[in-house]
Amino acid sequence: MNRKRLIITCTLFGSLLVNSLSELGVSHATSKRGTPLPETMITAVESVGETTLPRTATVQKQVIKFLGKTISYQNAGKGNGQAVINRNPNSLASTWGGKAIQSGTDNSNTHFIGHNPGAFNSLISLKNGVSIVITDSKGAAKTYVVNAIYKVDDYAKGITNGVNYWSRITGTSGGERVTFQTCLTSKINLIVEAKAK
Template sequence: MSLAGTLSYIQNKELTAKEVQKETVITEKKDSEPPVISGQKDWVITQGESINVLDGVTATDNVDKAVKLTASDFSNQKIGSHNVIITAEDAAHNKTSKTIVVQVNAPEKAEAVSDEQPIIDEVATAEEPIYEEAAEQIVEEPQVATVAETTWAPYTMYIGGLAIPYQNAGQSSGQQVIDSNPNMIATWGGAAVQSGNDGANTHFIGHNPGIFNVLFSLSTGSQIIVTDGSGTPTYYTVDQLFQVDDYATGIADGQSYADDIIGTGGGERITLQTCVNDAVNLIVVARAS
């Protein structure tokens, strides 16, 4: 072997040894890609209904097998539209968010309430002023009942989230009906028998404290549904709320509203009455819509 060949051989051995001694460097791939969310959807539910907005939702990632999914909170008791944010986060803290909408709707109809309210006098007898009541001013929040019925119940007023039974009693026994059951209302003035197509006014009375405290939750534009004996509903819209004394004289203007309240004229409408205190009454007028 020549000197040049010897040098070349020695150099090659040294280079090989150095290569063996070199530290092996492993380059780890950095996860910078966010996960991908799929399967999300918008929801429409009834007030109080429980759901899991993550049902059917998945998240995939180019590195991690398991990706954490979370969803922001919303109230299933609050009627309206709620934005819910679904977030996926991988081990490298890369995040992806998607927004869905949960629409919470009010119940269509409500159960009739139970018989557990105190008994308070409502409308005076024939010898006394026709609107006299002897109840303290106690305004309670209306009860909210859940949807249970699939058909309209006969002789029922649907108002403020309640389904209130009524009797066609008229002036002869209307007061007696509500005194014996403060969770029931009765016809008193106007047409003694409620009908949605007689073109007349029907006057209903009810107790406060009692089931008719729901009247204090109404305003102009509120909807009231009243069924007849066959369960046929008639829709009414509130267009007047005012107060009168025990002689049907307006508190605000001093005018007499007796004929408006207990008369049959004025077209297809209902007039609802309950006491504010022992000398003042709340009147709600709703017309067929």
């Protein structure tokens, strides 16, 4: 087997010079220090030296992408979602309400939570019509388009209209869609809804 030296572009560590055992791609990779790189962290492969390999993009699993930002998430659901984001406030979101496992093909709502400041601070920049791409645990991507943005208190009551949004935010009905939630203050939450494109 021919060992090739490759540059792996990694989501957490930038570009690393690594060794690969695969002829045209990466079957597994380790950093210069020998630390294994999970497949979900590898975003691009290119050769250095004499041999030129095609540039390939590895699909990232369980990520949310919008406005140039990529946020990893876990399918933790109501039982563990808050604990997940509390352990990783700056880098991780989690499912909470709706379907606990993001699918993109189940014709249901999945509710995601994340901290602000933290992983979800960019939600504040979203506007109606913005596209959001979410990959599931297999790497299958689904595009959603923002269609509603509003603020609620900690009991899901609308700040401007007093409407109870609990079922809309945390329920599964409404077709293939996603709902994002993050804190604006200790008592006010931002809700962003997006429907499948």
